[in-house]
Amino acid sequence: MNIKKNISLYIGLAIPVLMILFVAGSIYLPRSFAPQPQHDFVYSIGDEFSYPTQYIVRGETVEKNTVEYPPEPKRPQTTPRLFRYDVTANQAEELSFEAATKLKLDSNAISSDGFEVTYGNQDTGIYPFFIFAERDYNSLYLTGHRTSNKINIPLPRNNYYAGWQFLGWVK
DSSP states (O other): OOTTTTHHHHHHHHHHHHHHHHHHHHHHHHHHHSOOOOOOEEEEESOTTTOSEEEEEETTEEEEEEOOOOOOTTSOOOOOEEEEEETTTTEEEEEOHHHHHTSOEEOOSBOTTSOEEEEOOOOOSBOGGGOBOOOOTTOEEEEETTEEEEEOOOOOSSSGGGGEEEEEEEO
């Protein structure tokens, strides 16, 4: 085969391959050059609208905040659970309130190394090229430095936002 006779064939075959390489590179290259998150974080899980005890960060420590609600016979009066999420192991560990009070926390939404915890999107509809998109609104992601990694936090699916509350980054 003569290359000069079939140059348009080679160009036509090379364009899709180059497009695939470009898209794959734009997805994976930023992730490979981004720094890894360094700070664990503390969160609570529970229905914050009905629990008589809520957790807040005041100063750099976790404190209990008691809220008086009218009694409801259908809702149990329990306390939300506390967890520490290890970003390097990608897993959560339940904490006692006493253990959580010993940690120094930064309650800013964005950590000192530039990461934040965000919810996934619930975005359905028809988009260009008739692609139907739906994302899991009950998923959490650690985002920063133009990267996004799904974090392994099992959320209860029985209420809106699952009562998940970010408390702070461990210093």
